[in-house]
Amino acid sequence: MMSINSDSMLDHAPSSPLRLRPQAALKIDKSERTRVAILNAALDFIWSRPFRDMTVRSLMTATGVGRSAFYQYFTDRHDLMQTMLRIVQKEIFEGVSPWLVGVGDPVVLLHQTLGGLVRICYERGPFIRAISDASRTDKRFEEDWRQFLEGFDEAGFARIEADQRQGLIPDFDARPVVFALNRLNAYTIIEAFGQHPRREPEPVWEALARIWVSTLYGAEWLGKESSSLIRK
Amino acid sequence: MMSINSDSMLDHAPSSPLRLRPQAALKIDKSERTRVAILNAALDFIWSRPFRDMTVRSLMTATGVGRSAFYQYFTDRHDLMQTMLRIVQKEIFEGVSPWLVGVGDPVVLLHQTLGGLVRICYERGPFIRAISDASRTDKRFEEDWRQFLEGFDEAGFARIEADQRQGLIPDFDARPVVFALNRLNAYTIIEAFGQHPRREPEPVWEALARIWVSTLYGAEWLGKESSSLIRK
DNA sequence: AGAGTTTATTGACATCATGTCACATCGTCA
DNA sequence: TGACGATGTGACATGATGTCAATAAACTCT
Incomplete structure (x- = not known):
């Protein structure tokens, strides 16, 4: 179904030196976790590839969540x-x-x-x-x-x-x-x-x-x- | 079907201060004329609107030639x-x-x-x-x-x-x-x-x-x- | 714990731009 | 006139975007 840990993908994605931890340490509701996961996917992506190649699909694939969920967190x-x-x-x-x-x-x-x-x-x-x-x-x-x-x-x-x-x-x-x-x-x-x-x-x-x-x-x-x- | 002069459109397109005349004065084959028309459409477009809005369609509409003809002259x-x-x-x-x-x-x-x-x-x-x-x-x-x-x-x-x-x-x-x-x-x-x-x-x-x-x-x-x- | 409610996620859809291709049309020259 | 090369066209396949109603999951409160 989906990978055990939603944060790190197994394939070639190099993680960027700037990654976010979910906000309030304890009150980690799903929402915040997904939002941060998307942000981190973007950070990782941009660290090694140009913005022009960053599609919503590429981000959400790295996140492990369906593409359309993206629009719950960002308008574009x-x-x-x-x-x-x-x-x-x-x-x-x-x-x-x-x-x-x-x-x-x-x-x-x-x-x-x-x-x-x-x-x-x-x-x-x-x-x-x-x-x-x-x-x-x-x-x-x-x-x-x-x-x-x-x-x-x-x-x-x-x-x-x-x-x-x-x-x-x-x-x-x-x-x-x-x-x-x-x-x-x-x-x-x-x-x-x-x-x-x-x-x-x-x-x-x-x-x-x-x-x-x-x-x-x-x-x-x-x-x-x-x-x-x-x-x- | 198409406008008499293929160069200037009737709508709001302001013509840019940089426009091209077809190359060799006399030997104006159709090809060269269309090419220059596309180029001028691009020049006019860019003079007043950002590159991100410049689609092939917008150019070829201004030119009066079908969109697919664009690819005869430029790869993209x-x-x-x-x-x-x-x-x-x-x-x-x-x-x-x-x-x-x-x-x-x-x-x-x-x-x-x-x-x-x-x-x-x-x-x-x-x-x-x-x-x-x-x-x-x-x-x-x-x-x-x-x-x-x-x-x-x-x-x-x-x-x-x-x-x-x-x-x-x-x-x-x-x-x-x-x-x-x-x-x-x-x-x-x-x-x-x-x-x-x-x-x-x-x-x-x-x-x-x-x-x-x-x-x-x-x-x-x-x-x-x-x-x-x-x-x- | 479990019912009920809120929130997150999904899959299907409509739209739009791109680039390609086979075919139609034009014009020129024999 | 007819045939051939050069131009132009419409239809198609692809891939991205953003939306929506339906579903699943998460949370709350007793």
Whole structure:
């Protein structure tokens, strides 16, 4: 009938490094378990295969539940990707906070922020790529992705303007520059880490740091704090 | 049965600013005319609607020829997009040549190159976006897009290394930096100009120029040659 | 534990896009 | 005119999507 444990399939599915445990430890009703199983199937799938190949059937086959049950939990593939976006978004926002909200030497904070971003996105690369790919094939989810990126635009803009008022950053029109720098980050990361084999994170981190620091604070700050490598 | 002129439909299709005339002026065999009609239908479609909505049916309806005739000319939608890529690629390569192959003050050339890039991509934005979107949904075309971007990586890398040998650009690992800067250009342009309403080209040009110049030659060159605005 | 209720799951269905194929039609040249 | 190659067409097979009424399973409460 169906496999004993509904979570791991016997065939070639490699499990992704990001898997969910059912929510409230004890109150595991069937519903929650199936929902998480689907999510994990998607995570596993996306870890090794492109979004375009992810059909509802492929997911539910891996789950061991009939295909139509999928629609009890998600309205469509993109709804599911929205959930994946929320998961990844939370991780990224945390890693990226230093420069955006922290106090101290801005160049040091910027290095830290970019280091955190690169580390997390290296670990989650294929998910991020899938999310970005999904945003191209669905009107609603495209909007979600746009808002995700705009979050960085707003935060970065605020930080740059603040530093401009302090004379730390030259007085240019910050909006288009931060827009461009954020696309730089997003798509450099997606292309570098979005599919196996991924590139090495260090050179990517150094390149991004060089570009951000040169543009905002000036190349004379480049040597500073080249130390804080991507830390565990 | 079918409309008198096979090229323009009566309904709401706005014609794109990029349309093809049949090839050899006189030797217009039916085949070439249909092929161009399909291509123009695609160009018109993409000018105002996203790639994800472009079905073979929608194209061939606009063409006035039966849907199955499409496959006489293209193997699928992505094959058609490959043709669109070649058209746009040619225009871009021309506009982008100064810094890559020219002689003279590199900062001036870089400004020129970015100006040309922004001008062309502003004019062709929706096409470029569609090409990029299409690369997410097809394995083969994804490879074409990758090679397209890698072309810029190679050329930019060569230029940077040359300038590094002359001491014009500091001595960093050029590969990852040029990779990042090219993604900066590609995706800033796609998001800024890829759908209506498009952003203004000038601020985008200024932002890209600021980032490239600061990163490569140093911010002290930024005032220089801020003149050469996007020219006809 | 067992009846009754709620919830989860299923299989069949309708729709839509794709790509293919045998056949029909057109037009050109002998 | 007639025959042949090049164009175009309609019908078909496939495979994905999302829905729904019917069924099975899970939960609740006494």
